[in-house]
Amino acid sequence: MTENTQLMPAIFIDRDGTLIEEVNFLSRVEDLRIFPFTKPALEAFVAAGFRLFIVTNQSGIGRELFTENDMHDIHEALREAFGGLITGFYYCPHLPNAGCDCRKPNTALIERAASEHNIDLSRSWFIGDKDLDVRTGINAGTKTCLVLTGYGEKHKEILEDQPTLIADNIGEAAREIIALLRG
Numbered sequence: 001m002t003e004n005t006q007l008m009p010a011i012f013i014d015r016d017g018t019l020i021e022e023v024n025f026l027s028r029v030e031d032l033r034i035f036p037f038t039k040p041a042l043e044a045f046v047a048a049g050f051r052l053f054i055v056t057n058q059s060g061i062g063r064e065l066f067t068e069n070d071m072h073d074i075h076e077a078l079r080e081a082f083g084g085l086i087t088g089f090y091y092c093p094h095l096p097n098a099g100c101d102c103r104k105p106n107t108a109l110i111e112r113a114a115s116e117h118n119i120d121l122s123r124s125w126f127i128g129d130k131d132l133d134v135r136t137g138i139n140a141g142t143k144t145c146l147v148l149t150g151y152g153e154k155h156k157e158i159l160e161d162q163p164t165l166i167a168d169n170i171g172e173a174a175r176e177i178i179a180l181l182r183g
């Protein structure tokens, strides 16, 4: 057995506008709205052998609009709603101009998740609703899917890089990605 066979494929998923409704600088659990198709999609991905990671820019922390604890409360609510389907939550708390290496479209969060959880990026996907999410996946060496929820309809028109797939929402993304696995 080669070392490579122990590596798992993953789905890296943007949070706002992809898993949940886009709310500008979401900071309160009571404003959290999970799309009805999200949990079935996550279940299908896990059943197909993918590990799931959330990768999110949360500059509202750097802007002092909300605290890191406010964000953790939201992630805890998501963890409960999804019943352990998500392996890890990775976030960038910095301001856009901070020059960090973790804010999407930089790839430090993906690289950290990949090394902590033995992920094969070449068999993995990045799913998000923005141009920046597509670029993040391309930068990290994953396949990419733009969803048309959140900012997706708008960002479809301004894409600099073409994603592997465009899907109406994460439910359709799951069906199409899993169908590709089966050839």
Ligand SMILES: [Mg+2]
Pocket: 014, 015, 016, 017, 018, 128, 129, 130, 150
């Ligand atoms: Mg988003």
Ligand SMILES: [Zn+2]
Pocket: 092, 093, 094, 100, 101, 102, 103
């Ligand atoms: Zn950062």
